[in-house]
Amino acid sequence: MAKALPSLCDRYRVDDGRGFRLKRHDPGDSAGMSIDKEEARLRLRDGVARIDALQTMLYAQDRWSLLLIFQAMDAAGKDGAIKHVMSGINPQGCQVHAFKAPSPEELDHDFLWRTTRALPERGRIGIFNRSYYEEVLVVRVHPELLKAQKLPPELGVGKGIWKQRYAAIRDHERHLAENGYVIRKFFLNVSKDEQKRRFLERLEEPQKHWKFAPGDIEERRYWDDYQEAYEDAIRATAAPHAPWLVVPADQKWFTRLVVMEAVVEALESMRLDYPEIDPAARRAFARARAALEKE
Numbered sequence: 001m002a003k004a005l006p007s008l009c010d011r012y013r014v015d016d017g018r019g020f021r022l023k024r025h026d027p028g029d030s031a032g033m034s035i036d037k038e039e040a041r042l043r044l045r046d047g048v049a050r051i052d053a054l055q056t057m058l059y060a061q062d063r064w065s066l067l068l069i070f071q072a073m074d075a076a077g078k079d080g081a082i083k084h085v086m087s088g089i090n091p092q093g094c095q096v097h098a099f100k101a102p103s104p105e106e107l108d109h110d111f112l113w114r115t116t117r118a119l120p121e122r123g124r125i126g127i128f129n130r131s132y133y134e135e136v137l138v139v140r141v142h143p144e145l146l147k148a149q150k151l152p153p154e155l156g157v158g159k160g161i162w163k164q165r166y167a168a169i170r171d172h173e174r175h176l177a178e179n180g181y182v183i184r185k186f187f188l189n190v191s192k193d194e195q196k197r198r199f200l201e202r203l204e205e206p207q208k209h210w211k212f213a214p215g216d217i218e219e220r221r222y223w224d225d226y227q228e229a230y231e232d233a234i235r236a237t238a239a240p241h242a243p244w245l246v247v248p249a250d251q252k253w254f255t256r257l258v259v260m261e262a263v264v265e266a267l268e269s270m271r272l273d274y275p276e277i278d279p280a281a282r283r284a285f286a287r288a289r290a291a292l293e294k295e
């Protein structure tokens, strides 16, 4: 068993965006913890086992769904966090969707269409690796992308569009919450220096070459614009039913622990239980048991 340590996720949870300042969140923070790799591994392993047990109940009960949204700058560790935290859970109860630049078919619909189709069913965990938040992040940083979205000019698309989109996202998440989705949104907060270090590592190590995309260096030039867009998006959309977790991402072991604990917390908030068996079913079980024992 890993040692008991104080709860991590409260520290990074933002459920009221008023006055939110990204600058006040240190990407290198580790809540004063300096546990060794072995300790982190044990704690993660215990958490993953807990997620697995809770996920079985989630599936059996078939009422709630868990929606986990991951957003971050490149090389912040989204893929690794998803892989580590979800390892060991039943793949049938969990689906990961990655959202890249939209296809022509996706551009022929409103901006919530493609993610709505990918929402998890009741009893499941759905993971969005990027999401509709890109519509107020990359699209805001590069407003020329809006042109490809073919919005009718009569609607007078102007600067007000970001406010409109924040409101649409807030309404959408409220609607989901009112229909049984538990939502957690993760911003993996990596520093510009650490991103540089990870890019250089990708360039130096042959086994990491595949992770390197020259375009990522281009995007790095817009770092400050992205930080501002993230800050505004978190401010506008953090809510008790759809909190953001601003997770320090300069140390991978710590990122994974915080994400793991937040997933455990989200599942525990559902107060899951196995479904009650009604008296008729109980009698049928007794008959089945008798029949099996007679064989």
Ligand code: ATP
Pocket: 074, 075, 079, 099, 100, 101, 102, 129, 130, 131, 134, 135, 138, 139, 145, 213
């Ligand atoms: P990795 O780099 O680790 O493989 P990734 O999530 O960065 O993972 P990429 O294929 O590199 O995957 O990038 C996806 C790109 O698609 C990102 O640059 C993202 O900003 C962009 N993208 C996602 N959604 C939209 C959108 N709605 N409009 C325009 N671009 C988008």
Ligand code: MG
Pocket: 074, 213, 216
């Ligand atoms: Mg990328």
